[in-house]
Amino acid sequence: MNVHTSGSDCIELRRLYRYFGKTKAVHDISFSVPRGHVFGYIGPNGAGKTTSMRILSTLDLPSYGDAFVDGFSVVNDPELVRRRLGFMPDSFGTYRDVNCEEYLDFFARAYGLVGRERTQRLKWVLEFTGTVGMKDKPIRGLSKGMKQRLCLGRALVHDPAVMILDEPAAGLDPRARIQLRKMIRELADRGKTILISSHILTELAEMCDAVGIIEQGQLLATGSVDEIQLQRNQTRELTVRILERALDAAALLTSTSEQEGCASPASHVLGEPIVDGELLRFAFAGDVRDQADLVAWLIDKNFAVAEIASHRKSLEDVFLQVTEGLVQ
Numbered sequence: 001m002n003v004h005t006s007g008s009d010c011i012e013l014r015r016l017y018r019y020f021g022k023t024k025a026v027h028d029i030s031f032s033v034p035r036g037h038v039f040g041y042i043g044p045n046g047a048g049k050t051t052s053m054r055i056l057s058t059l060d061l062p063s064y065g066d067a068f069v070d071g072f073s074v075v076n077d078p079e080l081v082r083r084r085l086g087f088m089p090d091s092f093g094t095y096r097d098v099n100c101e102e103y104l105d106f107f108a109r110a111y112g113l114v115g116r117e118r119t120q121r122l123k124w125v126l127e128f129t130g131t132v133g134m135k136d137k138p139i140r141g142l143s144k145g146m147k148q149r150l151c152l153g154r155a156l157v158h159d160p161a162v163m164i165l166d167e168p169a170a171g172l173d174p175r176a177r178i179q180l181r182k183m184i185r186e187l188a189d190r191g192k193t194i195l196i197s198s199h200i201l202t203e204l205a206e207m208c209d210a211v212g213i214i215e216q217g218q219l220l221a222t223g224s225v226d227e228i229q230l231q232r233n234q235t236r237e238l239t240v241r242i243l244e245r246a247l248d249a250a251a252l253l254t255s256t257s258e259q260e261g262c263a264s265p266a267s268h269v270l271g272e273p274i275v276d277g278e279l280l281r282f283a284f285a286g287d288v289r290d291q292a293d294l295v296a297w298l299i300d301k302n303f304a305v306a307e308i309a310s311h312r313k314s315l316e317d318v319f320l321q322v323t324e325g326l327v328q
């Protein structure tokens with residue numbers, strides 16, 4: 001047995017491949033997730049998310065490469081990986097006639113929890129997942145949201161360091177999704193490292209420290225949403241409200257930005273601003289510091305700047321730009 005990951009990384013995929021015949025489900029994927037972080041795994045249908053999550057969860061083996069959970073190899077030390085990992089699959093296999101407590105108790109026993117430790121762990125899991133009121137109900141009568149909570153509880157029952165959640169928010173109503181998001185964030189704040197896949201991109205953006213965008217088995221981009229935007233040379237759109245002489249401000253921005261070798265903050269303005277009453281709208285290639293300098297520059301030119309708003313591209317925009325929609 002060898003511990004392979006160093007430092008703070010708790011999940012690591014290292015040159016991972018998984019082919020099914022000619023299908024390259026996972027093709028040379030590498031990334032790592034530091035302890036206590038939430039990593040969002042995004043990709044269209046058939047991109048390879050579930051395949052990589054199944055390998056991390058020791059339900060399948062890579063064709064080549066390796067993956068590590070809390071330092072242990074899924075290839076060489078699958079037993080040790082299982083102890084440290086909670087997996088929430090995209091479909092919930094239930095035992096229809098058992099109740100929620102019996103269900104969790106079964107998994108707690110399977111993980112070797114005994115006596116007081118098991119009782120206390122079950123109590124905590126029921127409370128954390130908000131299923132205390134459901135504990136005597138048979139699983140077949142649960143709503144989709146409650147089933148998902150129970151499934152999360154099952155993945156948590158042995159207090160794993162790492163959680164792999166495959167589309168946990170699929171089919172949930174907005175309130176249930178918000179509650180799930182809070183639970184996931186809280187688990188990360190308690191030090192758990194979480195890999196989560198989803199098609200609900202806007203939610204991932206709020207919840208994740210970083211995301212990986214995968215298509216046709218390959219990782220196309222990884223990092224925070226801001227970093228991915230920068231990698232893609234994304235611009236932001238600014239709206240500036242100028243109380244008087246908005247047209248003059250637009251003309252000055254245009255003429256200054258067109259000057260060659262110009263060191264002014266206006267040089268980051270791309271194209272001609274659109275003027276709508278007091279509002280100026282334009283694409284801006286600078287960062288937030290350049291944005292602040294632009295406001296100071298306009299004020300210095302005696303324009304009454306009343307407001308400025310920056311519109312970041314959403315994760316959905318980034319996703320659409322990065323992927324080509326090749327796999328459906």
Ligand SMILES: Nc1ncnc2c1ncn2[C@@H]1O[C@H](COP(=O)(O)OP(=O)(O)OP(=O)(O)O)[C@@H](O)[C@H]1O
Pocket residue numbers: 020023024025043044045046047048049050051052
């Ligand atoms: N057991 C298998 N046998 C053959 N092909 C498979 C198998 N499992 C997955 N695949 C193929 O591998 C590719 C990746 O599938 P995977 O389920 O990992 O994608 P996904 O990103 O999870 O998609 P979805 O969002 O639809 O769940 C697909 O082309 C799929 O058909």
